[in-house]
Amino acid sequence: MNFVGHAYIARNNPTLIAGNFAGDSYKGNLDKFLMLPPHILNGVKLHRYIDDFTDTSPLIKSVGKIFQNQGVTKVAYIASDILLDHFITKNWSDFSAKSYEEFVAIIYDQTDKNLVYLEEDFCFMYERLKEQKWLFQYDTEEGISRILWQFSRRLGFKNDLLKCMRIYELEKNKIDALYSDFMVSIVENSNKFIQDSLV
Numbered sequence: 001m002n003f004v005g006h007a008y009i010a011r012n013n014p015t016l017i018a019g020n021f022a023g024d025s026y027k028g029n030l031d032k033f034l035m036l037p038p039h040i041l042n043g044v045k046l047h048r049y050i051d052d053f054t055d056t057s058p059l060i061k062s063v064g065k066i067f068q069n070q071g072v073t074k075v076a077y078i079a080s081d082i083l084l085d086h087f088i089t090k091n092w093s094d095f096s097a098k099s100y101e102e103f104v105a106i107i108y109d110q111t112d113k114n115l116v117y118l119e120e121d122f123c124f125m126y127e128r129l130k131e132q133k134w135l136f137q138y139d140t141e142e143g144i145s146r147i148l149w150q151f152s153r154r155l156g157f158k159n160d161l162l163k164c165m166r167i168y169e170l171e172k173n174k175i176d177a178l179y180s181d182f183m184v185s186i187v188e189n190s191n192k193f194i195q196d197s198l199v
Helices: 003-009 014-021 038-056 058-068 076-090 100-112 120-131 141-154 161-170 172-198
Strands: none
Touching: 003 014, 003 038, 003 076, 003 100, 003 172, 014 038, 014 100, 038 172, 058 076, 058 161, 058 172, 076 141, 076 161, 076 172, 141 161, 161 172
């Protein structure tokens, strides 16, 4: 999962959004971050749970195999994470009664008021994310192609992320069916994790 998916999982527990949204910037053992406020630390824990669940899901492994079978090697699962956000946003009304605009406003509100606790590299990226309205580009194929291009440039090695968009267009029905089943699974399991471990 990428930015949209992570925030979506925390939507019913908005105090977890900032730490979850910024979770990738906290590297290493969580013991290093015990000085963080509990709601930020719990957001990071949720982020890691989501990543672990996604990485081990047979459904997501099947999506990755579709890209790998088309010759994509290093970035198959990066592409899967980004395109999952495309799937969520283009089908937003299936996932939430709130408008997507309302959802993004909540992300911004929760993140803005917690920036003082978040890592500097995330804050730099977040400023660009807001300025360039990245979260409003995920729902169209043109927008997600632009996002893939941006990620491709950030990786620092030659990669096939842009090729993954063409593969997705060809295999859309199969991939979307896997994403649909995955969303049911991750929402159910993440909600249980939140209730059992974080609240």
